[in-house]
Amino acid sequence: MNIAIDLMGGDFAPENVILGIKDFLEHKQFHGKVTAIGTESAIYHARQELREYENIMHWVVAxxxxxxxxxxxxxxxxxxxxxxxxxxxxxxxxxxxxxISAGNTGAMMVGALYSIKSIPGVTRPAIGAYIPQEDGTLSLLIDVGLNADCKPENLVQFAILGSLYSQHILNIDNPRVALLNIGEEEGKGNILCQTAYPLLKECNRILFTGNAEGRDLLKNKADVYVCEGFTGNVMLKFAESFYDIFKSHQIKDEYLNRFNFEMYGGVPVLGVNKPVIIGHGISGATAFNNMLQIAERMIQNNFIQTVTDAFV
Amino acid sequence: MNIAIDLMGGDFAPENVILGIKDFLEHKQFHGKVTAIGTESAIYHARQELREYENIMHWVVAxxxxxxxxxxxxxxxxxxxxxxxxxxxxxxxxxxxxxISAGNTGAMMVGALYSIKSIPGVTRPAIGAYIPQEDGTLSLLIDVGLNADCKPENLVQFAILGSLYSQHILNIDNPRVALLNIGEEEGKGNILCQTAYPLLKECNRILFTGNAEGRDLLKNKADVYVCEGFTGNVMLKFAESFYDIFKSHQIKDEYLNRFNFEMYGGVPVLGVNKPVIIGHGISGATAFNNMLQIAERMIQNNFIQTVTDAFV
Structure with missing residues (x-):
């Protein structure tokens, strides 16, 4: 396998990207190649730092x-x-x-959609983000920004995509899928949710467990929380801003520390034909290491084929 | 003036309601009446506790x-x-x-909409919630649940309602209004936001300052954050759930403690013909005291007339 990574992506590029690659290669048996893409000077710098991995590294000048x-x-x-x-x-x-890139998020989204194309049957690819649950588990919120306006059928596809990712990449058996909504019972919510609910209930490719409210999002009410990209993006950025506050207020708490979204690496673009992972601008070495691990797992588990089969 | 309060509303009724009334009457010069509504036994109990205020209290058995x-x-x-x-x-x-009631939220909303009616010109009343800003100020998020689906014109009306409340009840001069969105520039967001943005910009009854993202919501980017009731409700409940976590994890921090939404009392229903305040189920004495103070201020400042004049 050959994982490409953008040396120029992120606020602390290329240093943090290089450190992340180093961490990744140092701590695990990796039998593939890593292709690092960057300017000549970034590559020069990276080659120095990664000289012991010359046989693993490929270099592409951009x-x-x-x-x-x-x-x-x-x-x-x-x-x-x-x-x-x-x-x-x-x-x-x-x-x-x-x-993998922690560069311009919009460019990564556009690139994923237009260069890579959707998996046949997937109308709208989506981005999933990790949400740390209070009980120590990790759930996925999907979509967090690719689709600001959605049809009910899109939410069903997000549910399937999230469910497959949860199962095959996060190793959760029978992932529970909930619809992010503003009430508990069926029939509650905006028109989108009211229409999506019965479709989700009928869908036999997911384990749908009903609605989840804003207050349930950290309570492990589901492994996959589904919503359109507007609410998902607002929620994710709001949650991220809490972590900044915890940090600046010097709050030390094991759980709240898990709102450091860097821990999870980037967010996967789901529903496109190849593994694409978008990193956060502030990504550090840990984030890049994690993104490399996720990419490796997606390739190893043949995740794209699994999604393709599910949408045939 | 005569403020009615529901003795039966909230998880700790009527005790907390009674304590809240007591706090309110003890600590300020109140020249009006308070009408307490409840079962015979609740009123019996309340009369004992509030016997020194017999000349202020009215009792209505329900x-x-x-x-x-x-x-x-x-x-x-x-x-x-x-x-x-x-x-x-x-x-x-x-x-x-x-x-004022901290009882069944849905019943309070329905009651406000159908018994009290909208102020002429207000198409859709909305509920505003306080959002504590990191710099110590308090902003308003509107709507947080009355309108799950909105048209762009509704958002403009929420902006005006929130702006008036911010100015006349929270004493903020020239309140800044931002549109909750998933990008900074005009043209970003879902269709609703894309269409609402130019209308907000044109509206000369508010000071519109552009988009605010999820990460800006605690950063005092605006005094009034406008959104449809779906996103607003999900955000508010999510923020509330954080406070539960802070409490159970024994996080002691002055700012994070302000996510105790009880501090602010209830949320006002804006755009209806009379002051209606909906309390949280878990409201304690402080919350009821605060709700009484807000109701008093709304009556004193003739807030309903101000809104009526704005929508003529």
Whole structure:
């Protein structure tokens, strides 16, 4: 297997990316290749740091960098030689098997959607994010930003995608799926939820357990919480902002510390034809190491094939 | 003025309601009347506790109680002699000037909408909730549950209602209004936000400052954050659940302690013809005291007239 990673992605690139690759290669038996994409100087620097892994590393020079604040589609067009464009080209042409970047999130989303394409049958790919549950488990919230407006059928597909990821990557047997809603009983909520509920109940590819309210999201009421990307994105960013507060207020608590979203690495784009993982701008070495591990697991478990089979 | 309060509302009724009334009357010069509504035994008990305020208190016997789990419309119909029904009847017939209850939230919403009616020009009343900002200020999130599906024009009205409340009840001059969204720039977000943004920008009755993301909600980016009731309700309940965690994990932090939503009393129903305040089920004495103070301020400042004038 060959995992591509963007050396230029994230606020502390390329240093943290390099440290993450090092952590990853140091601590586990990795039988594949890692393709690092970046500017000449970033690659020069990375080769120094990773010289003991020369036989594992591949290097791809991409002279341009898409900055964090740039407009996604404009930047992808105007900078064809950026590391993000290069990463998607390698992936689309099967020269690599996964792509990881903590760069411009919008560009990563657009790239995933347009370079990689959806798995046949998947109308709308989605992004899942980890939500630490109070009892120590980890659940998935899907979608957290790819689809601001959704149809009920989209939510059912998110439920299937999230369920498969939960089962095959997070190793949860029979993952419970709940619909994020503003009431407990069937029939509650906005029109989208009212219409999606019966479809989720009927769907035999998931274990649907009903509605979950905002207050249930940390209570392990489900392994997969489904919602449209608007609410999911607002919730995720709100949860992330809490961690900043915990940190600045020097709150020391094992559970609250798990709101450090860096611990989980990036978020997977689900429903596209290849493993794509989007990292947070502030990703540190741990985050990159985790993203590499997730990519490895997705390739090892043949996750894309599993999703493809489910949507035939 | 005459403020009606439901003795039967909340998980610790009538004790906490009585204690709240006592706190309120003990600590301030109150020149009006308080009408307490409840079963005979609750009133008997309250009269004992509040005997020194006999000249201020009015008592209204309502033999029935709408329980927390009951279906709102069904309960209001099948229990015409409930304290909530009695409260709205008193208010609708101008025998009282405000109504406070921490009882069945749904029944309070339905009662407010159908007994009290909207202020002319207000298409959809909304509920505002206080969100403690990290810098010590207090902002309002509106709507938090009355309107699961909204049109762009509704969001503009919520902005005006929230802005007026912020100015006249929370004493904030020129309150800044932001649209809760999933991106910073105009044009971002779901169709609702994309369409609402230019309407908010054009509206000369508010000071619109643009989009706020989930991560901005505690950062005092605005005095009023506007959203449809679905996202607002999910966010509020999520924030409330954090406080439960802080408490059970014995986190001691002045700011995080402000997520104790009880501190703020209840949430006002804005856009209806009379002051209606809905308390949280777990409301304690402090919450009831605060709700009485808010009701007093709303009556004193002639808040309903202010809103009526704004929507002429």
């Amino acid at each position: 002279p341009d960098v898409i900055e964090m604040h740039e407009h996604p589609t404009k930047a992808l067009k105007s900078k064809p030689h950026s590391s993000i464009n290069a990463g998607f080209t390698l992936l689309a042409t099967s020269q690599t098997d996964a792509f | 033999p029935d109680v709408i329980e927390m789990h009951e279906h709102p419309t069904k309960a209001l119909k099948s229990k015409p002699h409930s304290s909530i029904n009695a409260g709205f009847t008193l208010l609708a017939t101008s025998q009282t000037d405000a109504f």
